[in-house]
């Protein structure tokens with residue numbers, strides 16, 4: 001596949017498919033822009049399943065820096081694989097080895113990354129807003145790999161792609177996002193993406209873990225887990241984000257599991273063909289029972305990971321098109 005096959009700069013109807021320099025969040029994206037990224041990812045799903053994984057070197061000569069100031073397994077690995085599959089030189093910068101530990105400010109770090117003349121920077125940081133701060137200071141596209149409890153846009157895109165492939169659509173589906181919504185950037189990005197694409201979104205959890213006024217995001221709020229699951233087409237479970245909690249939000253893991261853990265019995269409340277999702281890492285026996293997580297007919301957990309590589313390939317490709325002179329913002 002060559003760059004010549006890349007979509008034109010502007011669609012025939014005059015609408016730019018993705019007129020953004022960075023991907024710092026789902027907030028502010030139009031539904032057609034979200035759908036465009038999902039459509040772009042489809043080609044990579046098919047090719048990633050083939051025997052030869054490196055199909056294309058459209059990012060050859062470009063440097064991708066993955067700057068992770070917070071732990072990650074799936075996201076870091078999939079951005080690294082995505083960059084390499086498209087031919088980029090990929091460098092990972094981990095927090096333990098960085099100068100941030102030595103007191104360097106975020107702006108200094110941004111200036112340093114910029115001076116390295118990276119062509120794309122992927123950032124994960126525990127402070128909400130940190131990624132935007134860096135994006136404002138550097139010359140290349142920045143992709144948010146999760147900032148505090150704010151946003152995790154590529155997670156929402158991979159979740160939307162998984163749903164669209166398994167259910168054939170997103171519009172009109174009822175999606176229940178369950179658990180620690182308060183501390184979850186995954187929940188926030190998913191609410192923005194799924195409501196934009198026409199799903200009916202419910203948030204379900206204990207009152208202490210649901211943000212005040214969450215209904216203003218266009219979702220329905222449930223504190224009764226069974227009621228929240230009733231007839232849901234998709235059940236998305238979230239981990240208790242203990243690293244972001246100050247004080248006790250839940251009495252104990254055991255009690256939490258009793259009230260809000262997804263078990264086979266509970267799942268019967270949802271639609272008979274309901275899809276179970278989890279962004280990982282899962283805490284088995286707390287928010288999800290192993291028998292549900294491992295039920296291949298219902299659980300899309302490994303497919304979510306697979307879609308993550310395809311979505312990140314699409315995002316890296318689309319955001320660097322202007323740099324490569326093949327269309328873009």
Ligand code: ASP
Nearest residue numbers: 146152186239279280281
């Ligand atoms: N991996 C996801 C995130 O980075 C979810 C989680 O950590 O629970 O936000």
